[in-house]
Amino acid sequence: MNVRAGIIVTGTEVLSGQIADQNGPWVAERLLELGVNVAHVTICGDRPDDMLAQLEFVAGQGVDLIVTTGGLGPTADDLTVAIVAEYCDRPLQPDADLAGTITDIIRGWGRYPSDEDLPDSIQAAIAKQALVPDGADPISPTGTAPGVAVPATGTLPTVLILPGPPRELQAMWPDALNKPAVAEILERGDDVVHETIRAFGLPEPDLAQTLRQAAQDLPGYDLLEITTCMRGGELEIDTRLPRSAVRHYAALKSLLLQEHSDRIYSPDGATVxxxxxxxxxxxxxxxxxxxxxxxxxxxxxxxxxxxxxxxxxxxxxxxxxxxxxxxxxxxxxxxxxxxxxxxxxxxxxxxxxxxxxxxxxxxxxxxxxxxxxxxxxxxxxxxxxxxxxxxxxxxxxxxxxxxxxxxxxxxxxxxxxxxxxxxxxxxxxx
CATH class of the missing domain: 3.90.950.20 (CinA-like)
Structure with missing residues (x-):
């Protein structure tokens, strides 16, 4: 089954270019490894109307999963959970266990002893971050911001809400994949293989000519999703394919080595x-x-x-x-x-x-x-x-x-x- 996903990266600082987006490419690569086709990666600022518009756009592309990153902090402009809850028509509910987890994390910093009342501002921040859309599944924080897995609602896809800091997002990823609403989608993902060939000094037009030859001569070529990228003087040839098409990829690899053996330095994806x-x-x-x-x-x-x-x-x-x-x-x-x-x-x-x-x-x-x-x-x-x-x-x-x-x-x-x-x-x- 062709499972599709969209990624929405939130953050005005990312949209303005102050911070480079690391989350979109990372999440896309992980989903592709799991056999999920990524249809769109979008970036929007921390504005409710823009975030709602992005959710409506991505959902309208027929995706099974939307992954959002960012906007989970304690400040007023961290609105992702509230916007997703509004979009999915799931009222926000306080989660006492989640509030306790966040409180323990903050006390673990050593600034507030266990016998000392937390300042009102900290308590308000904890209460905000412990709000979860009704029926959604919270994901334990790896910083102070929890993630949320929101099950599909009617015609709306499942929404996976993840934090913005890349380190926190990546640490949370394994737990997020195990949430039932997400795991069910991944079970329907394609059994795919990802292969990489690296060449140095190979002009792109020469490779394009070989690939045109392959498209004409090799059976099953249309089953191979081939992407080429020139990076740092190297030409990367990335191919995604269903496991059933491995023999067709082997034929393509053989042709590439036959035509460009002097330029292909890594037929198995190893870096220089x-x-x-x-x-x-x-x-x-x-x-x-x-x-x-x-x-x-x-x-x-x-x-x-x-x-x-x-x-x-x-x-x-x-x-x-x-x-x-x-x-x-x-x-x-x-x-x-x-x-x-x-x-x-x-x-x-x-x-x-x-x-x-x-x-x-x-x-x-x-x-x-x-x-x-x-x-x-x-x-x-x-x-x-x-x-x-x-x-x-x-x-x-x-x-x-x-x-x-x-x-x-x-x-x-x-x-x-x-x-x-x-x-x-x-x-x-x-």
Whole structure:
């Protein structure tokens, strides 16, 4: 059965762009994993008329479930529960057990001893947050704001009300899924499989041509829901499919590998960060970064257990640090400039020497918006990769975009360069 859902993200601060929406994409991804098709993700401010209009719009699309996020706090503009109750024609009722739970959480902060009366303002806030639509199922708070599962009412779909802070929402999610009104819908979800293929350096037009070929030649192609996304210089090929169509996906994957094996670096969805970590097994790495300013080191250390292979990094933004810490010869910089392959090589070699790492990667470039010179325009980045027992490799690339994009693309390219260098190194040793 095709189960559909809509997501309403509430919050004037999200609508105005003060805070980026994290909840809509996260909830959508979780629902898709559960076999629920997400029809709409909308954002509206904390205004009753706008919230009612969004509920009416999403419900009018024939969804089985509406998930709202935000607007569950104690302040006057936190109106989600009251608006949903009005929309579903379910009067609000005080829930004594829920009020007790919220009270215990607040007393647990240590500000109000158990023998001390809570201030009137706090008691009023607790009473507001402990109101539940008649017949709805409260969800224990993971902050102070409880969630609510409102069963379907006549022609209206089930409404799942969740808090706005992403940490609270994500912590509440497992409990929310077990509420009977939500669980019943999920039981009707499709048995779906989600597969990802990652490519680096594969142009989208080339992929589009292959997919057109697949649509013509491969039986069952229409059962595959394929989405492509260019992100950080990588091309992600995401496919959702019913489990019964696994053999059709296998045929598509085989065709993609046949046509683009030199560009597909991850046929099973593993990220470049994961593959670099795997390739470093038994080896250590260090970084020497100029234009990327520590972004490569941040990526390397983002994964749990990264201390097993990451020794450290040097942000050698100034030439004095390149020479004084990494040992790059001053005359090399004077003659060729800091943005040059020989300097990038010397930086990588210096990082290995200073840290004792088996592998080092370096960047030196012009991220912009200024600093470009003839022959070295903005976006030019030189890379170096030093591996023990091997000649230090260098390469220069020019990246498009503003400063932030150039730095992001250079960071991702550096990780792919490390991955490719380690793979080639292992092949040569083998």
């Amino acid at each position: 960060d994961e593959l670099v970590a795997d390739s470093l097994a038994g080896r250590t790495i260090a970084t020497a970064e100029s234009c990327t300013g520590g972004m490569i080191a941040a990526r390397l250390t983002d994964r749990p257990g990264s201390s097993a292979y990451t020794l450290g990094g040097i942000v050698s933004y100034a030439n004095e640090v390149k020479t004084g810490v990494l040992g790059v010869p001053t005359e090399l910089i004077d003659e060729l400039g800091a943005v040059s392959e020989p300097v990038a090589a010397a930086m990588a070699d210096g990082a290995r020497t200073v840290t004792g790492a088996d592998v080092a990667v370096s960047t030196s470039g012009i991220a912009g918006p200024g600093g470009g010179v003839p022959g070295k325009p903005v976006g030019t980045v030189c890379f170096g990769v030093a591996i023990a027992g091997r000649p230090t490799a260098t390469v220069t690339r020019r990246f498009p975009g503003d400063r932030a994009l150039v730095r992001t693309l250079a960071t991702n390219y550096a990780l792919h360069l490390v991955r490719e260098s380690l793979t080639a190194d292992d092949s040569a040793d083998g």
